[in-house]
Amino acid sequence: MPERILFIMKKFLSYTVLLLAVVSCRQNPSTTEMMNVFTQIDSKEIPDNVVHLMADDWMLITAGTSEHFNTMTASWGAIGHLWNRPVAFCFIRPQRYTFEFAEAQDYFTLSFFDETYRSALALCGRVSGRDVDKVKEAGLTPRILESGNVAFEEARLIIECRKIYTDFFSPEQFIDNAADIYPAGDFHKMYIGEIVNVWLMVND
Numbered sequence: 440m441p442e443r444i445l446f447i448m449k450k451f452l453s454y455t456v457l458l459l460a461v462v463s464c465r466q467n468p469s470t471t472e473m474m475n476v477f478t479q480i481d482s483k484e485i486p487d488n489v490v491h492l493m494a495d496d497w498m499l500i501t502a503g504t505s506e507h508f509n510t511m512t513a514s515w516g517a518i519g520h521l522w523n524r525p526v527a528f529c530f531i532r533p534q535r536y537t538f539e540f541a542e543a544q545d546y547f548t549l550s551f552f553d554e555t556y557r558s559a560l561a562l563c564g565r566v567s568g569r570d571v572d573k574v575k576e577a578g579l580t581p582r583i584l585e586s587g588n589v590a591f592e593e594a595r596l597i598i599e600c601r602k603i604y605t606d607f608f609s610p611e612q613f614i615d616n617a618a619d620i621y622p623a624g625d626f627h628k629m630y631i632g633e634i635v636n637v638w639l640m641v642n643d
Contacts, residue, residue: 600632
C-alpha cells in the first residue's frame with residue numbers, strides 16, 4: 440500500500456477516535472465536570488461562628504485513602520490557634536470504625552454541610568462503615584482532594600488537617616463531673632491537627 444494512502448488512513452482513524460471521545464464526554468460528563476467548584480481560603484477567612492459550626496451544624500470526620508476510608512458524624516470539636524499555627528480539634532471514641540483510619544493516617548478532614556444534608560449526617564452517625572457502605576446510603580459523593588485526602592462533594596466547607604498531637608482523655612484529669620459521660624470508660628481520643636488547607640464551595 441502506498442505510503443501516502445497509509446498516512447491518510449492513519450489520520451482518518453485518529454480523527455475518528457478523537458471525535459468518538461468528544462461525543463462520549465458530552466453524553467457522559469466526567470466526574471470532574473460534575474463536581475462542585477471549591478476555592479481555597481485562609482483559615483482566618485472561615486465565614487462561620489466556629490461554636491455554631493461544630494455544635495449545631497455537625498461535621499463529618501474522614502480519614503483514609505481514596506481506595507479505603509471511613510467517615511463519622513461529630514458535633515464535638517474546636518478551631519483555634521495553638522503552637523503558632525491554625526489548628527482544629529476533633530474527638531473519636533476507640534470503638535468507632537473511623538478510629539482505625541485516624542490512627543493509621545497522618546491526615547484527616549472535616550466536612551461541613553448545609554441543613555439539607557442533616558439526615559445524611561444523622562445516618563453517618565447512626566450506622567457503622569464496618570456493616571454498610573454508609574457513604575452510598577447517605578447519598579454522598581467522595582471527593583479526592585489534591586493532597587489525596589478524602590472529603591465530600593456536597594460539603595460547603597472542607598478543612599484538611601495534619602495530625603500534630605493525639606491523646607486519650609484521662610479520668611483523673613477531669614475537674615468536674617464531665618467524666619460521667621463515660622460510664623463504660625471508653626474515653627475519646629483527642630486529635631489536634633494543623634490546618635493545612637481550607638476549601639469553600641463557590642456559589643453560582
